[in-house]
Amino acid sequence: MDASRNPTASADWLDAVRWDADGLVPAIAQEAGSGDVLMMAWMNREALAQTAARGQAVYWSRSRQRLWHKGEASGHVQQVHEIRLDCDADVVLLKVTQLGHDPGIACHTGRHSCFFERLQPAEQGGWRWAVTDPVLKDPSTIYT
């Protein structure tokens, strides 16, 4: 994206988004190179405007109730190559490169992707969630 552009020059594109009752939309981050889905977080209007302007992912943290520039604490910044909107205008898709001291780590657990649990048949019948992806970096050393 182009950080030199003023995202508020025309706000029509932000008005086109169908924000939910809390003023949020889900935003999916997909790794541009691999196609891996890294995470899903939430954006409000300001987060989406800043994401376009900075060319880096900015989300709205529902737990902390504030803007969250992804990587501000971990260094695991997401460079944004593309922003897409779905047919109902209520979900955003980002194509990103996961940058930082430890490239390729999107998850706060130190894993590549947040989707590291897979549903598998359980021995006693039914199903269980199984962790399938390795920790690439000890999370206690990420947030220092």
Next chain:
Amino acid sequence: MDASRNPTASADWLDAVRWDADGLVPAIAQEAGSGDVLMMAWMNREALAQTAARGQAVYWSRSRQRLWHKGEASGHVQQVHEIRLDCDADVVLLKVTQLGHDPGIACHTGRHSCFFERLQPAEQGGWRWAVTDPVLKDPSTIYT
């Protein structure tokens, strides 16, 4: 997935999901072969249980307030190869193959993916959403 398994034999895996105040979680459908993100919809407990049991995507339609077996009207069924859960246990990721009379069409507009609008620089400055992906089949001929 294995339709012969009884998804209620052990419901622990369903209890592990952090359902929102409406009893829902976002579910992202990613095409297994291409890695393309096709759509995002919502699931309640029953939708996720049925998805695992049937091996086909079943969502909860918020607009119709009922279970929605994807493809029930269009024939555009999603075969589910894998179900993943994220680190906060509040987002589901499906790896699917988009089946049906018109393989590869996930969107009700007749397009491959629901994310067919891309943010682009506008001539007058700022940004605009631009449709980038073609209609593969006239939607009026899908829902007959």
